Amino acid sequence: MKGQVVKVISENFYVDLGNETIICKQRGKLKNLKTLPLVGDFVLVSKEKGVIEEILPRDNMIIRPNVSNITMAFVITSFKNPDFSTNLLDKLLVQLEINKIKPVICLTKRDLISDLDFLQYKETLDYYQELGYIVVYNHEINKIKNILENNTTVFIGQTGSGKSTLLNKLFSDLNLKTGEVSLALGRGRHTTRHVEIIKIGNINVLDTPGFSALSFLNYEENDVRDAFIEFKKYPCMYHDCMHLKEDECKVKEAVNKKQILLSRYMNYQNFIEEFKNKKRW
């Protein structure tokens, strides 16, 4: 019998079979990410034994929080409290690009900044929109619902950025716990404790515990470069150009001509540097 793991609480795996959700145990004792069922996994279960017999091949997998088979990610980004950061936004976009998860940039807390400040951010956001990223605001409820339709969407972004608040607004009977943001730190408390797929019609959503960066397995410097999707518009002489120290680099030229947003390029340099230092994201 086929189902999808929608929640894991300690050793209990909640498997949605379409018409009911049953609690299963994991078969055997092996516990690594390959054999451990994750939220999002499609699995074959024995209903009689109450065990997961097999994990079906994953389309993708994110660790910390551990989820699989995600089609879309809402990158919840607040203008203030916590402050807007292109570094964090780009880091998340890169990781989503590498894993072929469709990103949607969702802005929150527009009400906390002045119109003047907003105009400045708007220029940056228009750049992302021109790249092809969907940009939405957390008050655009109907638009957001349409985007979520027929996707399994993870809500990611810093603690306190407004993930749970938005989910509650979208689906009024959810009642997810939301947290007050500590003014001193500009950070929120961790209020979302476990990961769970919530199914509402054709919409699958996941609220995640507050975290600021995803960890992905198996990526390389080339992947990070290619995840900056605008770089491809400026083909360099050397096909494998990293756009760093190379001469006659078209990407660097485009940065100088302001065709590529400077913060994008600086974040790129910064990520490659982190790579060199073997820091994990």
Ligand SMILES: Nc1nc2c(ncn2[C@@H]2O[C@H](COP(=O)(O)OP(=O)(O)O)[C@@H](O)[C@H]2O)c(=O)[nH]1
């Ligand atoms: N002013 C303002 N506050 C918001 C907005 N969205 C969320 N918040 C507040 O931000 C705090 C953190 O929200 P929460 O949804 O718990 O963030 P999460 O950690 O990302 O789930 C809560 O106090 C919310 O009421 C918004 O658009 N404007």
Ligand SMILES: [Mg+2]
């Ligand atoms: Mg939350």
Ligand SMILES: [Zn+2]
């Ligand atoms: Zn180059």
